[in-house]
Amino acid sequence: MQLQTQALSETELASLSPTLFFHARAQLALGMEQRRFKLLTALADHALAQGWRLRLQRIQAGAQEIAASAPQHLHIFMEDRGFYGPNIFHATPGYLRGFWFFDEIGNRNNSKQRLAHFSAPAVPKRKAEAFFHSLSSEVIGQNRSKFKQPEAGQGGIEPGSLAFFAQDFGAPKYHRHFMTVPAMIEAAIAAKGARRLYIKPHPNQSLSELETLAGYDDPQNGVHVVVASIHDLLRACDVVLTLTSAVGFEAFLHRKPVILGGETDFWQNAVTLTNPERMAAAIETALAQDWPFEAFLYWYLQDYCMRDRAEDLPRVLAAIHRRGYRLGDHLGQGFF
Template sequence: MTARVVLHLPGYMLARLEAGNPLLYARIRDCIVARGGVVDLIEGFDGKRYRPDGNLHIVENGSGQRLGVLNAATAYLEGFFHVDPQGIQAASRIGGLRYDPTEVDGAAAAAYLAALQQRFAVPRRSRYKQARAVSDLPQGAIAVFLQGPAPQRNGQAYFGFEEMVEAVCAGAGGRPVLVKPHPLKPELGAEIIASVRAQGYAPIATDANVHDILAACVATVSVNSATAMEGFLHGKPAVLFGRSDFHAFVETVRQPGDFSAALARAFADPPDYARALTWYFGQHCLDIHADSFDVRVLAIFAEAGFDAARLGLR
């Protein structure tokens, strides 16, 4: 039996797909249909009721491993995606791969980093809406980026956000501590900062553009935020307080009192940012704007057991 590709999307995405958005799924649909395959669209995904049916199911913001299912979501930087049998972001299979920087060509990596900087850092562009005005920020600060409740809800965070910010303030070595609430959760961020200040610390709240903060700081701190990756574009090391799939490039804190030592290690042994970003995004993520998109996505499908023959592609 010829297999179909089934896209499981939220209702609002299905409504926009006809106009070519969201672009990942429009590209997947066009890739399959242009080669004679069949694509079905379904609103949502019920993992409890799912049973393998011989088709390839792609689930927006999916989680967990299921036969015949690939999970899809943005991979930190806008335009890059996970389409992964294991999970997305911190749960992606990239976290289980061996990273060896010596296996990444240095010249190609330098060019790749320069292209990413032109794409994101120079235009000060990030996934969420950012301040357009350039902010005057204290130089040499530790930049803490708060996230929404997802890291705690998904069991990825080793501590609560308040405990994380307190640990950074206590171990910052006299450096200013900038704290940026998540753009979609400003009230939560304000509550966290107020609670930390009530403990006698003095974090500096900011809603500045991410790239202005990254240019001014000396290191980033988060649970597992995309800002750690964005910081690499500025040559800034990262310390995480949670589980990630890019742990090979960062220092990870599992006990609050270990922050100072982790920060010292991050300064002493930073990764080769060009090689790290090339390995992660260039080799293991889908770039929606790359000429190789169709080839890469079909290779991912084939690896999942759905090659061109099984999908009826010409």
């Protein structure tokens, strides 16, 4: 597939035979062109074998509304805007490498996990523990994260601390933050007591944002802006603080309680702070709970995410079949 840059229209859709569209921005589009994404590549190959056309389309404003107007086609949107349509799915890489969203309403903060009820007792305990052990050993043992990390084990992070993980200061486009990055940092400073507070900038932070974060560095008062590996910070800290960063999810692998400052789809296993003046109470609440980390990760990743492997294609096809498309009925059952 080669990326198509011309705008999609309802008129063009009406003229096409059944087509599977992948809508993506530059980086994910390149991954599709190079067949790097095993699950979506398997889906594309399956569609071709079933006589469908394929098209890789550059994301455009209003594409979801246009796509929904022609239900003879299927559309996979590889961005974060939530949208429900009878012929629309959403797919992006998940919080942990190797896991993907394949969702009917959105990705990440807007995925259906955000609406789901989590019950730890309903999760098979032994399976969850085995899954957790395997996953944490792999991710932590390889110092792995979504972004390349400094070498782990360099020390200098004091145990019993708070760890704040920054992200883009701008208001998110497709979900909500309940406070700004500076407001959450200042609330953490006010509430930290005798603990040290470590602030880690995001790898994609702008220069002006880095300058703002550097201004909080105050070692004499126990506030440190650091570039350490997230796993060193997660290993040492007592509580993890972030607005909606994926590191809040990665913290579960270290069995660390998390305080969020915005809307996420993993809020069921964290404290979500809506008023920064209540930070101290939120920290106390987070520390007081016995969080079911193993059960939550198993429930979230096994039940709601896909592995990036061709072996998970039947799960994708089943989801498509449930929307009434023969493309997903790979066994020719005619029912589900």
